[in-house]
Amino acid sequence: MSVLVFIETEDGKIKKSSREAISYGAAIGEVTAIALGSVSNEELASAGVNGATKVLHAADEKLNAGLIQPYTEVIAKAFESTGAEVLVTAKSSLADAVVGRVSVKLGAALASNVSELPKTDSGFVVKQSIYTGKAFVNTTLTTDKKILAIKKNAIELKTDGAAASVEAFDVALDDALFGAKITSSEKAEGDVLLPEADIVVSGGRGLKGPENWGIIEDLAKTLGAATGCSKPVSDMDWRPHHEHVGQTGVKVSPSLYIAVGISGAIQHLAGVNSSKYIVVINKDEEAPFFKAADYGIVGDAFEVLPKLNEALKKALA
Amino acid sequence: MNILVCITHVPDTTSRIAFTENNTKFDKNGVQFIIGPYDDYALARAVELKEANGGKVTVLNVGEAETEPTLRKALAIGADEAIRVNAFPSDSYFVAKQIADVAKQGEYDLILMGRESIDFNGGMVHGMVGEMLGLPSFSPVMVLEVEGNTAKITREIEGGKEKLEVNLPFVAGCQEPIAEWKIPNMRGIMSARTKPLNVVEPTDNTKLTEIAQYELPAPKGAVKMIDADNVEELVNLLKNEAKVI
Ligand SMILES: Cc1cc2nc3c(=O)[nH]c(=O)nc-3n(C[C@H](O)[C@H](O)[C@H](O)COP(=O)(O)OP(=O)(O)OC[C@H]3O[C@@H](n4cnc5c(N)ncnc54)[C@H](O)[C@@H]3O)c2cc1C
Numbered sequence: 404m405s406v407l408v409f410i411e412t413e414d415g416k417i418k419k420s421s422r423e424a425i426s427y428g429a430a431i432g433e434v435t436a437i438a439l440g441s442v443s444n445e446e447l448a449s450a451g452v453n454g455a456t457k458v459l460h461a462a463d464e465k466l467n468a469g470l471i472q473p474y475t476e477v478i479a480k481a482f483e484s485t486g487a488e489v490l491v492t493a494k495s496s497l498a499d500a501v502v503g504r505v506s507v508k509l510g511a512a513l514a515s516n517v518s519e520l521p522k523t524d525s526g527f528v529v530k531q532s533i534y535t536g537k538a539f540v541n542t543t544l545t546t547d548k549k550i551l552a553i554k555k556n557a558i559e560l561k562t563d564g565a566a567a568s569v570e571a572f573d574v575a576l577d578d579a580l581f582g583a584k585i586t587s588s589e590k591a592e593g594d595v596l597l598p599e600a601d602i603v604v605s606g607g608r609g610l611k612g613p614e615n616w617g618i619i620e621d622l623a624k625t626l627g628a629a630t631g632c633s634k635p636v637s638d639m640d641w642r643p644h645h646e647h648v649g650q651t652g653v654k655v656s657p658s659l660y661i662a663v664g665i666s667g668a669i670q671h672l673a674g675v676n677s678s679k680y681i682v683v684i685n686k687d688e689e690a691p692f693f694k695a696a697d698y699g700i701v702g703d704a705f706e707v708l709p710k711l712n713e714a715l716k717k718a719l720a
Numbered sequence: 721m722n723i724l725v726c727i728t729h730v731p732d733t734t735s736r737i738a739f740t741e742n743n744t745k746f747d748k749n750g751v752q753f754i755i756g757p758y759d760d761y762a763l764a765r766a767v768e769l770k771e772a773n774g775g776k777v778t779v780l781n782v783g784e785a786e787t788e789p790t791l792r793k794a795l796a797i798g799a800d801e802a803i804r805v806n807a808f809p810s811d812s813y814f815v816a817k818q819i820a821d822v823a824k825q826g827e828y829d830l831i832l833m834g835r836e837s838i839d840f841n842g843g844m845v846h847g848m849v850g851e852m853l854g855l856p857s858f859s860p861v862m863v864l865e866v867e868g869n870t871a872k873i874t875r876e877i878e879g880g881k882e883k884l885e886v887n888l889p890f891v892a893g894c895q896e897p898i899a900e901w902k903i904p905n906m907r908g909i910m911s912a913r914t915k916p917l918n919v920v921e922p923t924d925n926t927k928l929t930e931i932a933q934y935e936l937p938a939p940k941g942a943v944k945m946i947d948a949d950n951v952e953e954l955v956n957l958l959k960n961e962a963k964v965i
């Protein structure tokens with residue numbers, strides 16, 4: 404089966420979730436990838452490690468920002484010119500905004516939040532995570548062309564491939580596709596991106612105020628983790644909105660989620676329930692979060708966190 | 721300003737999810753249905769924009785008769801008119817097609833949706849509708865200001881945000897903090913009863929997917945409690961049992 408994978412980059416590097424998408428693609432067929440905007444040939448060739456044979460590169464600088472309509476155009480063209488049957492992408496806010504359009508353009512069935520490899524013994528069936536992680540649905544895609552958006556951390560990374568060949572892919576893009584003008588963009592630099600992170604340290608209202616976030620950040624730094632928070636914390640502007648985890652925020656699926664001073668309301672749990680391991684630190688032994696945890700400590704965050712940080716530093720040294 | 725807001729009718733965020741008929745149907749027993757939380761943000765912003773600029777807000781749902789109380793609630797919050805496309809929303813392409821066909825019938829300056837539904841969490845319908853109508857689409861949109869024929873929007877990108885300027889009309893998938901959720905007041909509830917709720921039949925039955933079967937996740941094992949004075953034990957478990965650090 405011929406598979407096209409959409410690669411997203413961040414600071415010139417292929418995102419881990421895109422490497423997972425390539426690994427997914429390689430498990431079902433022969434992978435050509437498509438990357439857009441400025442990124443080095445060497446970085447693109449490294450997509451081969453995860454299973455891509457070839458990488459098409461639409462290097463036009465106008466594509467450096469993630470513009471939805473131009474991206475739709477390039478990806479749909481790449482799909483057609485490679486004769487692909489399946490488009491695979493990581494689920495991300497950019498991919499979400501783009502693949503719905505691509506699906507209409509190509510007449511391709513689309514499945515989002517895919518959490519396993521497809522079953523193909525009778526039709527093409529994928530398992531999707533739904534109800535914000537509270538259930539799954541097995542869906543049959545009935546068209547010849549198909550699009551799959553893969554949930555993060557759903558698949559083991561393939562790391563034993565050889566370098567991919569990189570080819571320029573030029574698409575003439577109509578000015579009309581660039582109607583939206585980007586006037587500014589802000590990005591937290593150097594930090595681990597929350598949706599991509601393998602470990603997340605998250606704080607709730609139990610931390611009492613933004614001035615106390617040092618203990619969360621120190622622990623995150625020791626673990627190479629991203630920081631997250633509960634909804635009230637971002638509503639009160641203690642933390643930026645993009646750190647808000649849960650039903651109405653970022654859905655994460657890291658290997659380890661550490662929740663500190665978060666009660667474990669069902670809406671918060673909905674965003675973290677596909678984490679592999681959950682640690683809960685809360686001073687109230689009745690906090691509902693303990694029911695969803697693998698490991699729990701009943702204690703005051705302001706005492707436990709510094710001690711835990713020291714112990715981790717020692718263990719990881 | 722003429723604004724179309726597309727709303728879902730979804731289980732309350734605290735619902736226990738279960739299935740019936742050999743895991744082929746959602747179990748509605750005891751479930752409270754609400755306007756999708758993201759759609760609720762879109763609706764609140766639409767009502768604010770109407771209050772500031774004049775115009776009309778139309779809410780649209782693709783769903784069976786049971787969704788009408790949810791549409792009435794949207795009318796109580798401040799929408800002027802409701803449309804229900806009378807069909808089970810079984811596939812995002814199918815839903816997008818109905819929305820696009822309704823949108824073609826009206827001259828909408830803005831088509832607002834939620835960033836995603838909380839049942840299927842697809843986050844796909846806004847892009848599909850944008851492509852079907854040949855309009856730009858943006859998601860997730862956290863700020864939306866309109867001045868004359870142009871809008872200033874802020875879109876969330878992973879780890880940050882981006883500001884854009886774009887001409888109307890377009891499609892936006894909304895999320896907080898675009899507006900505060902609005903709670904209907906008594907006057908709203910009373911007036912909602914007499915506002916128009918039009919039912920139309922689907923225009924096209926094309927579907928690209930079929931649901932085979934639902935599944936619930938495996939239950940979680942029991943939590944291991946660790947003494948607060950023994951954080952070394954937690955480190956040990958994370959390292960040697962869970963193997964995540
Ligand atoms: C439609 C809807 C959508 C929602 N979406 C989300 C969402 O996406 N994400 C989200 O998070 N919430 C969401 N919520 C809100 C959710 O219901 C809860 O209100 C929220 O998660 C509570 O946040 P919290 O745990 O930080 O605060 P609280 O519930 O106030 O809990 C604070 C916790 O800290 C503990 N604590 C206090 N002091 C200490 C200390 N010194 N050391 C250790 N522990 C301490 C307390 O025991 C308590 O358990 C939503 C609500 C609705 C209605």
Ligand SMILES: Nc1ncnc2c1ncn2[C@@H]1O[C@H](COP(=O)(O)O)[C@@H](O)[C@H]1O
Pocket residue numbers: 726727728756758759780781782783809812815832833834835836837838840841842843844845846
């Ligand atoms: N059945 C429906 N009726 C009306 N609008 C819908 C329907 N399904 C989805 N939408 C809109 O599309 C958005 C994204 O939905 P989804 O792509 O399913 O996550 C929702 O937040 C709604 O605004």
